[in-house]
Amino acid sequence: MVENDRWGTLFAHIILILGVAVVVFPVYVAVIASTHEGGTFLRGVMPLLPGTYGWENYTTVIFEGRSNAGAPPIGGMLWNSFVMAMSIAIGKIAISLLSAFAIVYFRFRFRIFFFWLIFVTLMLPVEVRIVPTFEVVAQLGMLNTYAGLSIPLIASATATFLFRQFFMTVPEEMLEAARVDGAGPLKFFKDILMPLSVTNIAAMFVIMFIYGWNQYLWPLLITTDDSYYTIVMGIQRMITGGDSEPLWHLIMATVVLAALPPILVILFMQRLFVKGLTETEK
Amino acid sequence: MIDGPEMQTKRMTFNSRWLPYALLAPQVIITLIFFIWPAGQALWQSMLREDPFGLRSTFIWFRNFERLFEDPHYLGSMKTTLIFSVSTTLLSMSVALLFATMVNRMIRSKDGYTTFLVWPYAVAPAIAGVLWWFIFNPSVGILPYVLEGFGYDWNHRLNSGDAMVLVVISAAWKQISYNFLFFLAGLHSIPQSLIEAAAIDGAGRTKRFWTIIFPLLSPTTFFLMVVNIVYAMFDTFGVIHATTEGGPAQATNILVYKVFRDGFVGQNLGSSAAQSVILMIIVIALTVVQFRWIERRVNY
Numbered sequence: 001m002v003e004n005d006r007w008g009t010l011f012a013h014i015i016l017i018l019g020v021a022v023v024v025f026p027v028y029v030a031v032i033a034s035t036h037e038g039g040t041f042l043r044g045v046m047p048l049l050p051g052t053y054g055w056e057n058y059t060t061v062i063f064e065g066r067s068n069a070g071a072p073p074i075g076g077m078l079w080n081s082f083v084m085a086m087s088i089a090i091g092k093i094a095i096s097l098l099s100a101f102a103i104v105y106f107r108f109r110f111r112i113f114f115f116w117l118i119f120v121t122l123m124l125p126v127e128v129r130i131v132p133t134f135e136v137v138a139q140l141g142m143l144n145t146y147a148g149l150s151i152p153l154i155a156s157a158t159a160t161f162l163f164r165q166f167f168m169t170v171p172e173e174m175l176e177a178a179r180v181d182g183a184g185p186l187k188f189f190k191d192i193l194m195p196l197s198v199t200n201i202a203a204m205f206v207i208m209f210i211y212g213w214n215q216y217l218w219p220l221l222i223t224t225d226d227s228y229y230t231i232v233m234g235i236q237r238m239i240t241g242g243d244s245e246p247l248w249h250l251i252m253a254t255v256v257l258a259a260l261p262p263i264l265v266i267l268f269m270q271r272l273f274v275k276g277l278t279e280t281e282k
Numbered sequence: 283m284i285d286g287p288e289m290q291t292k293r294m295t296f297n298s299r300w301l302p303y304a305l306l307a308p309q310v311i312i313t314l315i316f317f318i319w320p321a322g323q324a325l326w327q328s329m330l331r332e333d334p335f336g337l338r339s340t341f342i343w344f345r346n347f348e349r350l351f352e353d354p355h356y357l358g359s360m361k362t363t364l365i366f367s368v369s370t371t372l373l374s375m376s377v378a379l380l381f382a383t384m385v386n387r388m389i390r391s392k393d394g395y396t397t398f399l400v401w402p403y404a405v406a407p408a409i410a411g412v413l414w415w416f417i418f419n420p421s422v423g424i425l426p427y428v429l430e431g432f433g434y435d436w437n438h439r440l441n442s443g444d445a446m447v448l449v450v451i452s453a454a455w456k457q458i459s460y461n462f463l464f465f466l467a468g469l470h471s472i473p474q475s476l477i478e479a480a481a482i483d484g485a486g487r488t489k490r491f492w493t494i495i496f497p498l499l500s501p502t503t504f505f506l507m508v509v510n511i512v513y514a515m516f517d518t519f520g521v522i523h524a525t526t527e528g529g530p531a532q533a534t535n536i537l538v539y540k541v542f543r544d545g546f547v548g549q550n551l552g553s554s555a556a557q558s559v560i561l562m563i564i565v566i567a568l569t570v571v572q573f574r575w576i577e578r579r580v581n582y
């Protein structure tokens with residue numbers, strides 16, 4: 001620090017503590033609401049201190065649901081979200097590693113063309129081609145399947161670029177040594193390149209898992225069977241599904257369960273997360 | 283990231299006629315089937331008109347586009363999108379910059395504050411929407427209760443302005459973490475010596491911020507502006523769909539939501555495809571701006 005100003009630092013702490021409070025507040029309120037019984041919300045304003053119905057509410061939403069109010073049990077939705085997030089993360093990483101390997105370690109015809117083809121995916125998010133993509137998936141018979149939930153989303157320009165960038169920094173001597181030892185391309189990829197990429201793969205995994213878990217529009221389009229609903233899109237069905245007032249205590253328990261897995265991933269893997277985020281966007 | 287068309291390989295490469303194609307195949311096949319083909323379809327459909335039974339379609343050139351630009355609802359939606367994206371971007375970036383400058387002067391508590399500020403990144407936009415929707419709920423929410431104390435009758439179900447404030451806050455809240463991390467990284471890379479020199483010349487904290495730190499952050503700021511606008515325009519579908527559903531009276535009907543509604547619910551394929559094409563042009567323009575800027579930064 002240039003000068004030592006105690007008041008300035010104190011002021012900064014106050015701003016940050018207020019800031020953190022504002023940032024945390026919505027989730028705090030959700031957690032509190034999920035520990036009350038339904039009747040609390042009929043009596044007026046939301047509570048700000050925990051109630052005693054937490055266990056009951058969470059077991060209800062996970063195992064039973066409230067089918068009469070349009071809320072199926074969410075245990076299955078959590079599982080679907082997990083399968084979708086894992087498939088997307090693993091799929092994106094796998095195909096991007098292979099593409100980056102091809103682009104960096106081989107010279108072949110149309111190399112630049114393929115590179116641009118991958119780049120173009122950045123410019124075509126699902127949101128801008130909703131109806132035709134839905135039609136393709138429908139024609140392939142992939143509606144209401146795990147394949148339909150994940151495969152169309154695993155093309156990844158960002159992951160390909162990240163791995164390409166990283167491969168370019170791997171010393172040339174590695175390849176020379178491998179060739180002297182008679183290693184072919186696939187052996188080199190598996191035994192040398194992969195072990196060197198572990199940190200980058202992990203960082204990418206954190207980002208892509210969160211991306212997959214938080215998908216909303218895509219599952220909304222291609223699932224009509226509620227046994228394939230994911231948790232994030234399932235919440236919307238809970239809100240609009242019943243005719244009565246929303247069941248706030250159950251909705252908020254669902255919200256907490258839907259938000260928790262990716263939040264835990266960030267908190268436990270903060271360094272990898274920051275690395276993944278700042279490097280993919282460069 | 284992109285080194286232009288002469289993009290390098292390693293000096294020494296493997297030789298194989300078929301292997302590189304096989305390695306690229308999964309990515310390329312998925313891209314062709316699920317990205318390029320549907321995008322082409324959208325282009326084609328945007329120039330067709332289907333009869334009400336979907337039996338026959340006629341090629342009508344740019345008539346769908348002309349009709350869109352004559353449609354007050356579409357123009358209204360463009361204006362809504364503009365207000366929504368600019369407000370979300372400004373709110374989220376200014377709050378994040380404030381937090382980042384404050385955290386950057388901390389020494390011991392830096393990591394602690396960072397941990398508390400990064401996790402909203404993990405919350406899906408739809409969930410962010412539902413959280414704020416609950417807090418702002420006219421009958422049970424805490425904020426309408428507080429606002430009532432100040433004599434303001436909050437109701438985002440009826441009042442367009444309230445609905446817009448609700449979706450902007452939800453969308454901006456989630457994006458603070460992202461902006462915060464990039465601003466913090468940007469602040470880190472400013473040489474301490476510059477700041478010390480200015481301090482010796484007698485510039486106070488505020489003056490140093492506006493004359494040295496803020497201008498040096500401008501590459502980060504510009505990059506974040508583009509990313510945030512893309513986020514607000516395309517990734518916030520969940521916020522709108524899970525809360526206001528475009529209402530009341532179209533007040534929060536942003537372009538992405540309108541494409542979905544017109545295409546899926548309204549089954550107006552030609553118009554929806556034309557809207558898709560317009561959105562595509564916007565994303566392409568924004569991506570080009572983003573990457574042009576990156577090239578420039580690399581060449582500094």
